[in-house]
Amino acid sequence: MLPPADCQRTAIGLARIQMTLSQDPFLGAPDDALLIAFANGDRQAARYLTARLLPRVLAQATRMMGNPSEAEDVAQDAMMRLWKIAPDWRQNEAQVSTWLYRVTSNLCTDRLRKRRGAVSLDQVAEPLDDAPSVPAQMQTRARMTALSDALAQLPDRQAQAVSLRHLEGLSNPEIAQIMDISVRSVESLTARGKRALADLMAGRKAELGYDDDQPE
């Protein structure tokens, strides 16, 4: 646990970074250049890399996990793996963003696998966003949790392909690169995964507010 003084100091530093992003000393530099700067001891590089990458990693984890606290754990773990691999990173061999998609996706399916058959109450305990009204907020939360629980029932590779395609909106060639498989395999995994997901969700339509066949 970080001492409050350190938290405050880091938060002030981040606020300063957010205000002066136009003066980004790494402006235009690719992510891997920042990662190498980080490995060489540049503290600023970690701050700018975090500002660039963490929102997307957290969003991916939140969509797959359907739960903010679990998503934070996954995102923190993914970033920790990035910091640790920095000294061994081979420039121009892989994109940092592709690598992070893969790591985050794997970490999520690891957790989803453990969740199978054991959905705990705390998974529906926290709101996902600042929705305008409490009922709408509760419904969104219930829907996202249901989606995540259904993803947990799929085989890992199907869950990864479906989430990268339909939750992240990536193209099939991008997913093929992330998962290190052919585009044809991606198509097959997403098609089978989506069908299985639709079957899993079919029994929960009324519960999730889709009883009149009219999605909101």
Next chain:
Amino acid sequence: MTMTNPNEDMLDDLFAQARSIDAKPSHAFLARVLADADGVQAAMRPKQAAVPGGLWTRMLDALGGWPAVSGLAAATIAGVWIGVAPPSSMQDLTASLIGDEVSVDFFATDFAFDTGALADG
């Protein structure tokens, strides 16, 4: 006419809702991630500065530190001493191993005297 699967319609709507989630990292969470980065970076620093000091320090390290250097110095002094003033036992030993000592002169030192070339008158 295209038929749509109502279950897939629901799923597409759920996907769209999931994509619209704006998961902005809180300051506390950012602080935790940056603390991790600082911790990893601090652990990497000694590795990068593994060869401190100047040329002498690095040579000392390469030889194995002070104990190795003191042994080398003692061996050097002993070698010089044996070379300058070899003990008689050492001469006997070398004679028995490689034979008796032989002197070879390249110039006949008494040649000039024999011919009388340097004699006065």
